Amino acid sequence: MSIHDNKVVIIGSGFVGASIAYATLIRGLCTELVMVDTNREKAVGEVMDLSHGLPFVPPVEIRTGGYEECAGAEVIVITAGANQEPAQSRLDLVQKNSKILHSILEGIEQYEKDAILLIVTNPVDVLTTLASQHSELRPERVIGSGTILDTARFRYILSQRCGISANSIHAYVIGEHGDSGVPIFSSASIAGSPLSLLCANSTSPCNQNWQEEVTAQVRRAAYEIINRKGATYYGIGLSCAYIIQSILRDEHKVLTVSSYLNDQYGSLGTAISVPCVLGKGGINRRLQVSMNPIEKEMFIQSAEKLKEAVNILN
Template identity: 45%
Template sequence: MTVEKTKTRKVVIVGTGFVGASYAYALLNQGIGSDLVLIDLDKERAEGEARDLNHGMPFRSPMKIRAGDYDECKDADMVVITAGANQKPGETRLDLATKNAKIMKGIVTQIMKNDFKGIILVATNPVDVLTHVAYDVSGLPKERVIGSGTILDTARFRYLLSEYYQIDSRNVHAYIIGEHGDSELPVWSHVQIGGVPLKKYGCMDDVAEDPDMKQIFENVRDAAYHIIERKGASYYGIGLGLARLTKAILYDENSIITVSTLFEGEYGIENVYLGIPAVVNENGVREMIELDLNKKELNELHASAKILREMTEKVLE
């Protein structure tokens, strides 16, 4: 589906906490977009972030940055949602999903009241479930409601592999797919370094059983926990990931990025948002990349989908 382009390269961010502010800073620092609006329930916070960012303008390309409200969504190319509650001690992931689903419904309703015709990008956790909520409430086509998915998990995976093998991370090609969370999985069968399969770099023939590779994946999966233990929250990595995704959309790059998108029979999976490599351009998700997964990987992806489908059904009730 072709979306009428506004040609403004305008981005609205809903939520100016750590993630939203880090994302806004990444956009400014990389010169992505031309018009940036910050929305937050705490209007003074949004105003403060806008002022702080504007004071860096002499060091970067010109960009209009301001605090605003939902009426700014009318002519925006993208609305990026980072707002939501954090998980409290003793709270389950379902508790968090239920709480944030209510917040998400309210935000998306406000966005759509203003005749929004662009792309919604969701980063609030649990991101796969909440992206499905945004899709359900917005009424937009599935390709225009995208979650940040496993973009950060994939980046962590590539980085840790690059550290292990002492290779530039930009030359490591690997994916984490499925849930952005505990049931995610590494696609070992498709890991390559400079086009060379990983098992040729001295791993066991069954890469997934190599102790060092197992440790790398565990460090990827548990990275957020490790960061939160040390500094309270994780936000720089996802801020940069969201900026990368925004650039692919605003500049019509047709880039392959691991985003959360709606499955409609791909891999034998129906009606659930999951992280998967997809081609992303100005219209959102152009198409999903269907990797030739081995049996173990496919089973793990189906298990991840089952967990997310059950959680999504509960919050959509």
């Protein structure tokens, strides 16, 4: 699938924005890449550094600019905002980052109203809800990075336990990108067989509480990384490039991104992550995921938690 005049704008040139830019360049996803930041010198420095690697990637023009560069963009990625501190939950960032998002959206809408908006700043589900309410874009074109990284962590942890490549494991985390995210064990599968069947036939069976242990690992992964190195950015950089690729190349990949729900899951009053089919138009459709009663209840509780945060802001 060839690329023709694809423009990606990344707002925010911190660790996350720079990592997304780097992953996007390596994958050769666009012909124009623009970094926008209130700290112009930081953005210039990142562009200079990335530009020195241009001999090793497909042709692309990289530059900095202001909101006027949003004009003509196919995808605008928002990463700007306050960082999550050690022991701080993603929802603790609501007040500060909602104000930043509001200012960014006003800047974008002066120049571009047809681009797909990819929101990465935390708390991503709450901010995706606010953007859906604020923006003049169609709902299917306002996307949060959601639980795509949580899903990747879930598959990685299962792969380590099972001794099977993470690429061969089909399992999803839905709900909040955060402390109430729900790993779906009941529909997880390997080679077309339920994960439960693999566990039943294993020569070294897991202990009775293994699902709770895996859930805890998935949920605390970001805290572990932040405590050790101050921030997470490589994983989200790669996962966001994967989202951008599915959009620009119209690949129709199924990814657990966040969006405002008003379809087969019902109107939950918040953006939240479920498996979505992504292509040129953004979210083409959402897929119903199989859940057992406990998982379904956890998903509803996750939605209620997010809805409460949105209501407090409103």
